[in-house]
Amino acid sequence: MNIAVLLSMVPDLVEELEIAPSGVALDTQWLRYLLSESDDHALEQALLLKERYGGKVTALALDRGEAEEALYTALARGADEAVKLTGIPEEGWGKRAAAAVVGAVLKESAPDLILTGVQAIDDMDGHMAGALAGILGLPFVGVTRSVDAPGAGKVLVQKEYPGGMAAEIEVDLPAVIGVLSAPQPPRYVPVARIREARKTRTISEREAPSVAAPEGLVIRRLFKPEPAERAEMLDGTPEEMARQIVTILENRGLVR
Amino acid sequence: MCGGSCPLAFAMEYTPRHSIYLLKEGLLDQVLKSNTLWLCVSCYNCTSRCPSGLKITDVLFPALRDAAMSAGHTLPAEFKKALDNTYRYGNSFGEAPRKRMDWARGAGVPVPIISQLKRPVEALWLVECYPAYHPRNQLQAQAMARVLHSMGVDFAVLGPEERCVGDCERLSGEAGLFESLVEKNIALFDKYEYDEIVTADPHAFNSLTRIYPDATGRQFPVRHYVEFLAARMDALRPLLGNRIEARVTYHDNCCLGRMSGLYESPRELLRAIPGISLVEMPFTRENALCCGGGGGGMWLDTVIWQAAHERLSDRRVAHALSTGADILAVSCPFEASRFEDALKSTGNEGKIVVKDIVELLDESAGTRGGMPA
Numbered sequence: 138m139n140i141a142v143l144l145s146m147v148p149d150l151v152e153e154l155e156i157a158p159s160g161v162a163l164d165t166q167w168l169r170y171l172l173s174e175s176d177d178h179a180l181e182q183a184l185l186l187k188e189r190y191g192g193k194v195t196a197l198a199l200d201r202g203e204a205e206e207a208l209y210t211a212l213a214r215g216a217d218e219a220v221k222l223t224g225i226p227e228e229g230w231g232k233r234a235a236a237a238v239v240g241a242v243l244k245e246s247a248p249d250l251i252l253t254g255v256q257a258i259d260d261m262d263g264h265m266a267g268a269l270a271g272i273l274g275l276p277f278v279g280v281t282r283s284v285d286a287p288g289a290g291k292v293l294v295q296k297e298y299p300g301g302m303a304a305e306i307e308v309d310l311p312a313v314i315g316v317l318s319a320p321q322p323p324r325y326v327p328v329a330r331i332r333e334a335r336k337t338r339t340i341s342e343r344e345a346p347s348v349a350a351p352e353g354l355v356i357r358r359l360f361k362p363e364p365a366e367r368a369e370m371l372d373g374t375p376e377e378m379a380r381q382i383v384t385i386l387e388n389r390g391l392v393r
Numbered sequence: 394m395c396g397g398s399c400p401l402a403f404a405m406e407y408t409p410r411h412s413i414y415l416l417k418e419g420l421l422d423q424v425l426k427s428n429t430l431w432l433c434v435s436c437y438n439c440t441s442r443c444p445s446g447l448k449i450t451d452v453l454f455p456a457l458r459d460a461a462m463s464a465g466h467t468l469p470a471e472f473k474k475a476l477d478n479t480y481r482y483g484n485s486f487g488e489a490p491r492k493r494m495d496w497a498r499g500a501g502v503p504v505p506i507i508s509q510l511k512r513p514v515e516a517l518w519l520v521e522c523y524p525a526y527h528p529r530n531q532l533q534a535q536a537m538a539r540v541l542h543s544m545g546v547d548f549a550v551l552g553p554e555e556r557c558v559g560d561c562e563r564l565s566g567e568a569g570l571f572e573s574l575v576e577k578n579i580a581l582f583d584k585y586e587y588d589e590i591v592t593a594d595p596h597a598f599n600s601l602t603r604i605y606p607d608a609t610g611r612q613f614p615v616r617h618y619v620e621f622l623a624a625r626m627d628a629l630r631p632l633l634g635n636r637i638e639a640r641v642t643y644h645d646n647c648c649l650g651r652m653s654g655l656y657e658s659p660r661e662l663l664r665a666i667p668g669i670s671l672v673e674m675p676f677t678r679e680n681a682l683c684c685g686g687g688g689g690g691m692w693l694d695t696v697i698w699q700a701a702h703e704r705l706s707d708r709r710v711a712h713a714l715s716t717g718a719d720i721l722a723v724s725c726p727f728e729a730s731r732f733e734d735a736l737k738s739t740g741n742e743g744k745i746v747v748k749d750i751v752e753l754l755d756e757s758a759g760t761r762g763g764m765p766a
């Protein structure tokens with residue numbers, strides 16, 4: 138089975154985020170990027186499938202921030218190939234435009250299974266995976282916690298639903314899966330292996346194809362959360378405070 | 394000898410001695426699957442007593458951990474996070490390198506950064522990660538800055554450029570990470586001019602005196618502050634004007650004690666403080682019990698607790714309490730927070746105060762007045 142894993146680099150929150158003078162983007166001067174957490178799980182999931190059933194894992198990343206580090210780490214962890222898509226505009230792309238570009242690349246390579254994180258801190262509503270499936274016209278399941286491939290031409294995924302419910306779904310391949318978590322935490326890769334990968338492996342570079350970027354949301358203003366009105370502190374014994382809370386909720390019409 | 398000397402052997406599935414025998418029989422897998430390799434806190438007890446001179450702490454345990462990592466074993470979560478963080482940010486906390494100097498704001502004295510001074514200095518002070526980022530340990534760094542300043546030492550720090558020396562990462566079995574830290578640190582050490590390196594971190598001292606030379610074929614002029622200050626007693630003593638009327642007991646840490654034999658300098662510094670009377674606790678000097686924080690122990694507390702139902706720091710504060718001392722003096726950043734936590738978790742909070750020697754010097758010199766950054 139040929140598996141493609143899409144790795145996205147997201148802003149590293151260890152640095153304070155600043156807003157660029159344009160007022161609609163993050164200031165990238167100090168920004169570092171790291172691999173999005175659920176993509177890390179998607180990679181782990183791909184490697185687990187490969188170990189169990191054989192096949193080939195290709196890691197794919199848009200050239201942003203420390204994408205190269207993420208790709209070498211993927212190779213060190215067991216990926217067979219790494220591809221970096223270059224020619225990304227400085228300000229990056231919206232998720233839908235990025236999905237269109239990645240979709241064009243994956244259409245050519247036509248892997249059996251495409252795995253990516255179901256969401257990212259810059260894609261909380263999880264557009265990427267779904268948009269990719271839409272563009273490629275493939276089946277899509279998101280929020281999975283395990284992907285297995287017991288038979289040919291299909292995968293069996295476990296998907297979570299609200300309220301602690303889970304479903305097991307059989308999906309025909311090729312398909313796109315939005316991974317929430319792999320069945321085991323992403324493995325640790327010793328730094329020596331990453332250093333070796335840097336010396337002995339190569340990342341293939343590919344110019345991002347130009348595709349018409351679909352209309353998406355337009356950011357009008359980016360701002361830090363503004364502090365709400367001052368909090369009201371309640372005093373008294375637990376019973377008195379409970380009574381006060383009930384009164385407040387009643388006055389606001391929140392309970393009857 | 395190692396099995397009987399190891400303070401955590403009772404909780405290990407195989408004692409160090411038993412592990413060595415299993416390995417001799419080619420049963421590596423069996424050892425790797427046991428809890429043994431995660432319970433070593435690099436106290437060097439076994440090493441210092443081994444009649445055959447086996448490097449159990451420096452070689453055997455790191456090699457076992459390396460083998461487990463290379464075989465793709467799932468690592469304890471906190472431990473993995475600390476290694477990932479050190480690789481990415483140069484500190485196990487996962488803090489921004491830009492915040493490395495935040496502690497200095499509370500020092501109350503200037504803390505020059507060597508790249509900005511643009512001239513040679515007498516002492517390059519390696520602050521190290523815990524004093525730079527951990528709120529309790531920042532107080533130790535601030536005290537150190539004030540003491541150096543009032544002694545008139547011409548010092549500077551590396552500031553945001555500084556990276557972990559890597560002693561705990563090395564003992565954690567992360568040879569590649571250690572190698573990359575060594576390369577980066579050597580390049581930094583070579584970039585500036587100074588007469589010597591001083592650090593308050595015994596683990597950094599351990600690696601810089603014994604391991605960096607092996608790895609690079611070079612010697613580094615490094616001293617722990619207990620030695621550095623004890624050698625400057627003439628400048629220090631006149632500053633120590635405030636009396637500290639207290640019984641003080643000193644905890645010999647593993648790296649300064651067993652590995653370097655620095656038993657006198659810390660005691661000499663304490664005795665120089667007027668008012669202090671020094672009492673010894675059970676198990677001192679080469680027999681001192683480890684605080685449990687070394688060699689990755691800081692990130693393995695959960696695993697160790699699950700196996701042993703105690704931390705070594707819990708046991709060690711009991712030794713200190715048995716002396717009836719008012720103050721437990723330490724000379725390592727890990728210990729201040731570990732012993733304070735142990736006092737709380739064993740219900741002994743307030744019964745003894747934990748202070749770094751440099752904090753006591755600072756107090757006696759009346760330079761005190763800092764606050765957490």
Ligand code: SF4
Nearest residue numbers: 399433434436437439
């Ligand atoms: S170094 Fe200390 S904790 Fe580790 S095996 Fe030896 S005696 Fe035990």
